[in-house]
Amino acid sequence: MRGSRRSQALALLALAAVPPPAHGSDFSFALFWLGRGVGVFALCALAAWIWAQSRHSS
16 A cells, blocks of 8 residues: 555545445344444544654654
8 A cells, every 4th residue: 555654544544434235124223334434433543643753753
C-alpha cells in the first residue's frame, strides 16, 4: 500500500463507515451493526496508536 500510515488508517475508517446493504431480519441487522461497531472501534484504536507512535518517533 502506498501513502502514509495516517492516510491508510483514515481510508480504512472511511471504508468501515460505508452503510451496509439492507437486511431482511432485524436480528441479523443488529448483529451486523454490533460487529461493525466493534470493527470501527478497533480501527480507531489502531489509528490512534499509529498516530501516537509516529509522534513519538519524530
